Amino acid sequence: MPPATRAQTDGPSSVASEPPSTPKKRIHARPPQSTVALKRTLRDQVRASCENRPGIYRMLGPTGLVLYVGQSRKLRTRLLSYFRAKGRRNKAARILRHAFQLEWEYTNSEFGALLRELRLIKQHRPPFNAMMVADDWPRGYVALTGGAVPGLRVVPRSDDPTAVSLFGPFRRVGRLREAVRALADATGLRDCTLDETKRARSESPLWFASERATNVKRGGRTRAPGCLRHDLGTCAGPCIGAGDGSHYRAAAAMVRDFLDGQSDAPVVALQQAMQDASALMEFERAAVARDRLERVAWLYGRVQHFHANVDRLTFRYHATGADGGEWVYLVRRGTVRAELKAPTSTVEHEAMAELVERIYGGPDPTGADIPTHDLDEFYLVASWFRRHPAERDRTVATIAGVWRRE
Secondary structure: OOHHHHHHHOOHHHOOOOOOOOOOOOOOOOOOOOOHHHHHHHHHHHHHHOOOOOEEEEEEOOOOOEEEEEEEOOHHHHHHHHOOOOOOOOHHHHHHHHOOEEEEEEOOOHHHHHHHHHHHHHHHOOOOOOOOOOOOOOOEEEEEEOOOOOEEEEEOOOOOOOEEEEEEEEOOHHHHHHHHHHHHHHHOOEOOOOOHHHHHOOOOOOOOHHHHHHHOOOOOOOOOOOOHHHHOOOOOOHHHOOOOHHHHHHHHHHHHHHHOOOOOHHHHHHHHHHHHHHHOOOHHHHHHHHHHHHHHHHHHHHHHHHHHHHHOOOEEEEEEOOOOOEEEEEEEOOEEEEEEEOOOOHHHHHHHHHHHHHHHOOOOOOOOOOOHHHHHHHHHHHHHHHHOHHHHHHEEEOOOOOOOOO
């Protein structure tokens, strides 16, 4: 009911002395919505140009912002289904309501469509895509940060900007946090969330006692507020200018090898610490070392299991395309490194053999066996062959061995 009509029903005395009200401005403007005519135009474009082949599509807003990325084995059928969607809560109807442009592209196979969709979602982060934005179950990743003073922490997403190495995901996040804290306590690495870049602009950056002369500005503070973990002897304390830089970086390298599945040094060190404390009859210290050992050993077992699964995802995958042709995907440790049409001539066979040797025969060109940004791709590949077990028969093991860092 309009304000004037409502005021009249309240009686003349309630509005006699009030000035006429002005309409209030909306604090949050509604996003623009496409018109019925525009939807018909988009539908006609799909009917006229789109084919029923594997591919991906993008829904764009009025400014060209990617709102949604999807894929389908039958692209035309999938796109036309959007124009039949009804209801305010229907996701397809809501996406189309805000779409002003529609783009699509074909892929060589259904597997290629899934791969292209994932990479576009990671690139654009569309607001209507729930993939990698929300999860039915909590999960965490172990992140090792970069810089002169690396840190160890648990992060909820695979695209954490501070991480240079990422391991996971782990479903038991609570136990993971306990294990990472135990690993940090055993090695002396910091697990705080101090940002080295921000702290470097303040009076107390992260630095070590052995490097004080070169890293601390003259006239600056010599000590930050105390570090509880340093006082307990479980952290080198770079936030307060304590510890030795070379020892700290050696510990960070040891943790990196531990998470890579190449070293069990933290487990061995905790076992020795427990035995030494028991020999000295310091049973409380032995119990602390035992508890840390249990948590770190659990993490080591999970890491070993993860890398064992990764090793099994190194092969050539010969997929059948929509046109009946054959396409080859070169998969190394769960990530697709190249996609090409199956060779038919001698020259093409030689070119493919050279590419296979370059991908499988040497070190990873990214400098890591599993690049941080490819973790989601690793799980996509694993999920594809789990849901399509018959496709495993179309894989070929590589001749060259999987490279491992020494």
